Structures are given as C-alpha cells and as structure tokens.
Amino acid sequence: MAETATDRLNQVLSDIRAAEADNGRTEGSATLVAVSKTFDADDIRPVLAAGQRVFGENRVQEAMGKWPALRDEFPGVELHLIGPLQSNKAKEAVATFDVIHTIDREKIAKALKTEMVKQDRDLPCFIQVNTGEESQKAGISPADLDAFVAKCRDDVGLNVIGLMCIPPVEEAPGPHFALLQKMAARNNLAQLSMGMSSDYEIALGFGATHVRVGSAIFGHRDYPA
Numbered sequence: 001m002a003e004t005a006t007d008r009l010n011q012v013l014s015d016i017r018a019a020e021a022d023n024g025r026t027e028g029s030a031t032l033v034a035v036s037k038t039f040d041a042d043d044i045r046p047v048l049a050a051g052q053r054v055f056g057e058n059r060v061q062e063a064m065g066k067w068p069a070l071r072d073e074f075p076g077v078e079l080h081l082i083g084p085l086q087s088n089k090a091k092e093a094v095a096t097f098d099v100i101h102t103i104d105r106e107k108i109a110k111a112l113k114t115e116m117v118k119q120d121r122d123l124p125c126f127i128q129v130n131t132g133e134e135s136q137k138a139g140i141s142p143a144d145l146d147a148f149v150a151k152c153r154d155d156v157g158l159n160v161i162g163l164m165c166i167p168p169v170e171e172a173p174g175p176h177f178a179l180l181q182k183m184a185a186r187n188n189l190a191q192l193s194m195g196m197s198s199d200y201e202i203a204l205g206f207g208a209t210h211v212r213v214g215s216a217i218f219g220h221r222d223y224p225a
C-alpha cells in the first residue's frame, strides 16, 4: 500500500480512470466518494488539500462534529450520507449532508422530505437495496423495490437519482452489482452507488457511478464504524 493517504487517493483515482477506460466508459463518469468515517479532521485535511471534494460519512453526529469547520477551510465539499438514518435525525441530516444514499423505508423518506421543504434543500437521494436479502442488513428487498421507488418519487416527492447496495461480505459481489444495475435500468434511475475498497473496480464494470472507498485511501480503521 502506498505511504500516505494522498498517494493512496491518487492510486484509487487512477484505478478508477483505468476501469472506466477498460469498460468503454466516459472518463470522469464515475465519482469517488472518499469515506472518511472514524477519521478525524487532521487525517482528512491532506486528502482535501490534494483536491478531493466528495466525501462519505455514515453517522450524522460524527459528520456534524467535523465537517462544518472543514467546509469553511475547503470550499466546494460535497458530503454524502452512506449510513443508516433514524427519522429523528432527519433535520440534522438534511442540514449536514448534500446527498443521501440510504433511503429504505417510507418513514425516513417522508421525514427527509419534510425537512427538505422546511430547509429549502432538495437533496438527491439513493434508495438502498438489500440485494443479498440479509436479515440484519438495511435496505429494501428487491421484490419491494419498484413499488418503493414509485412511492418515494411520485407520492413523497423525493429527488430519487439512483440505487445503492452493500453486497454480503462472504459472496462474490458481481451478481449483486449486476442485479442493482438491472433494477436501476428498469426504474429509469441513472446513478449506481456500489463498490468499496475491495471491489470498486468490479463495480465499475457493472456501471457504478459512485464508488464508496474508505480504507484504501485512509488506511485501516481502528474501531468499527
């Protein structure tokens, strides 16, 4: 592994550009979401200084603690919520984040919409799909997805831009990425949030538009997020 977070960032970015080319995709069609959860401002600052502006965090409280100051220092930050959300945190989530990846139930969809109207912020949203149908994992089940997309878009009025998944750790990710790609296409959703440190190059082969990469940039996390 390269020595510094900046070296590792540049390696991941060049891997992404190479995977785009290998798959006949337009250069820059995939966005790197640098996942900075558990890392503090001093770890994140060099990655910002290297030019990265799109970041992912999985906890509202943690993001509120470190990102307002970093946003002041580095204009143009785009912060993505990639972790599960409780509806009582909707207000803070809408104020803190720019994109939400984890919509998976009506209560959350409605709570976010209410806050977006109040705060006059129309955040792009992904719907999280539990492609492996794991009982402990967040996400809407594949069988319920089409109706849920329609509900979020047409009834709740959310700006749904795509789908997100986290494949089961013990399975090959390819079939899960393929399933997500198929479900997005049939719902006319252009964006796919899939692929992490271990499998982002595979995800790019299945049309990922947002890869969420943490440890390959920031290094090993000392405590589970």
Ligand SMILES: *Cc1c(COP(=O)(O)O)cnc(C)c1O
Pocket (backbone or CB within 6 Å): 035, 037, 058, 082, 083, 166, 196, 197, 198, 212, 213, 214, 215, 216, 225
């Ligand atoms: C932590 C996390 C990531 C990044 O994981 P790495 O394996 O460190 O790249 C991506 N997506 C979600 C939802 C996460 O919680």
